Amino acid sequence: MQTMKKTWGTRPIATALMLTAAFVGATGEGALAEGRPAKELFGGMTLPAKAAPSPYGSYAKGCIAGAVAIPTDGPTWQAMRLSRNRRWGHPQMIALLERFSKDAVQLGWGSGILIGDISQPRGGPMLSGHASHQIGLDADIWFTPKPAQPLSPQQREDMPFTSMLVKDKFLTVDKRLWTDTHARVVVQAASYPQVERIFVNPAIKKKLCDTWTGDRSVLGKIRPIYGHDAHFHIRMRCPEGASGCKPQAAVPPGDGCDKSLAWWFTQEPWAAPKKDPNAKPAPKPRAMQVSDLPKACSTVLQARGPANEYEVTYQASGGAMPSSAASAFAAPIASSPQGFELPAVVPVPPARPSGW
Secondary structure, eight states, X not given: OHHHHTTXXXXXXXXXXXXXXXXXXXXXXXXHHTTOOHHHHHHTOOSOOSSSOEEEEETTEEEEESOEEOOSEETTEEEOOGGGOXXXXXXXXXHHHHHHHXXXXXXXXXXXXXXXXXXXXXXXXXXXXXXXXXXXXXXXXXXXXXXXXXXXXXXXXXXXXXXXXXXXXXXXXXXXXXXXXXXXXXXXXXXXXXXXXXXXXXXXXXXXXXXXXXXXTTGGGEEEOSSOSSEEEEEEOXXXXXXXXXXXXOOOSSOSOSXXXXXXXXSGXXXXXXXXXXXXXXXXOOOOOGGGSOTHHHHHHHSOOOSSGGGGBOOOTTOBOXXXXXXXXXXXXXXXXXXXXXXXXXXXXXXXXTXX
16 A cells, blocks of 8 residues: 555646547547537446546536545445446545444444445546536445445345435434444544545434534534435545645534524425426526536546556455456446436425535
């Protein structure tokens, strides 16, 4: 790992992406000119851009060069939903997940963590499931501990999510499922200085506000948001020196157990937007294009990749790739999205408290 650290620093675009004529687009230059949605182009990439680790743009509008994959199996983690090919991230994010997995075990979290989506090999918009996770600095962690018996690849595809909420009650944590260990694990994730935010369901945030008796200085990092009842979301801040990375606004001061949390327990966040009967039908949303992303993302998309995924798999202490020579995942096909789909209606309120 010492030798890897020498290559982890971010560099200017000209250096980080090695802008030379030697770059050959993995999808071909013509693909960018066809006007295909960015999610199809980035979602179809199976390997990262071979370059120094560099995130470009924002969490919900960007890409990443030099991403590395977390091994599918480690001593204290397993990667889930391998078919999505979303276990790629900035090396600092992958290193953080390794550290967190060990700390979680020490807190009594089974034999480790189950890791959901991080990012695609080159980041960018996804075919399904997320608006963020585009620059390799976001990661989802299941609220289910890693079992003592390792899950098979098929079990990782089929294992259902377990919500921490009562199904027939409004924003109520299920006391039969939620434990003090869940709380300790979430607060532990928020405690690392490189972590900027942890996203959880509003009911889980309220549960922490009402019951946490330890140091509350990091509770403010734990932010309420839609969903996130079966997993929590770790977001790292932009790495030092990553000039192309667009940071999010700072978290407001305090523990977040105030009126900004109370707002989630009103009807406003969950009400469908009011429709004007006289308004003309809204035009069909335009799919995000590569040209809508930071300019560097076009180069990231066309950059030469490594020979195989083994070459760019993070060498974690104790981590291992599958023993077979074949890849553990099946790359997603642009014309046939894999994984879960968003619900048909996702209520978005007209206003949201600052700092979410």
